[in-house]
Amino acid sequence: MNPRRKKRLTIIVSIITAIGVITGLVLYALSQNIDLFYTPSEIINGKDDSGIKPIIGQRIRVGGLVVPGSVKRDPDNLKVQFDLTNKGEMIRVKYDGILPDLFREGQGIIANGILTESRLLTASEVLAKHDENYMPKEIAESLGEGHKIPEYSEEQLNNKY
Structure with a gap:
């Protein structure tokens, strides 16, 4: 794999991981406030x-x-x-x-x-x-x-x- 593709893959994986963490935190916060x-x-x-x-x-x-x-x-x-x-x-x-x-x-x-x-x-x-x-x-x-x-x-x- 060339360095350019490797850099793109790292960025995409980082973005997907960040979205997953944010989604998890939002769902946890909402579950604490549900009546x-x-x-x-x-x-x-x-x-x-x-x-x-x-x-x-x-x-x-x-x-x-x-x-x-x-x-x-x-x-x-x-x-x-x-x-x-x-x-x-x-x-x-x-x-x-x-x-x-x-x-x-x-x-x-x-x-x-x-x-x-x-x-x-x-x-x-x-x-x-x-x-x-x-x-x-x-x-x-x-x-x-x-x-x-x-x-x-x-x-x-x-x-x-």
């Missing part, structure tokens, strides 16, 4: 089609209905915790910040955050529906027809965790 959507029952039992459960420390989005009587606010700061449910399964959400004006018990919400325990989400953002007729598509599908929230007693709420 996967789950419902409380999918967090506990796994996805219906694949059985995949989120792992502790994973960044996820959780949608469900706020359980009536479960909202507990800290009087000294903005910390609040509440339970989300669908299909009878519940998880606890802890959030430190100002909740949306439309946030209330029995309402469908979506919380973005990190799963810190098997049934505990530490939320960085809480989103509420914007009017009486709207419910996020994922939540409506997971709840099925009727969108009825189960009633829980104070004893059931305390013993669920």
Whole structure:
């Protein structure tokens, strides 16, 4: 092989290697920032089609209905915790910040955050529906027809965790 071809081959191999490294880094960065959507029952039992459960420390989005009587606010700061449910399964959400004006018990919400325990989400953002007729598509599908929230007693709420 003459020196000119050898130089061209070296340049082409270097460019292909650089593109491969850049692609790998971009895909790795994107995988760290993806928020996967789950419902409380999918967090506990796994996805219906694949059985995949989120792992502790994973960044996820959780949608469900706020359980009536479960909202507990800290009087000294903005910390609040509440339970989300669908299909009878519940998880606890802890959030430190100002909740949306439309946030209330029995309402469908979506919380973005990190799963810190098997049934505990530490939320960085809480989103509420914007009017009486709207419910996020994922939540409506997971709840099925009727969108009825189960009633829980104070004893059931305390013993669920």
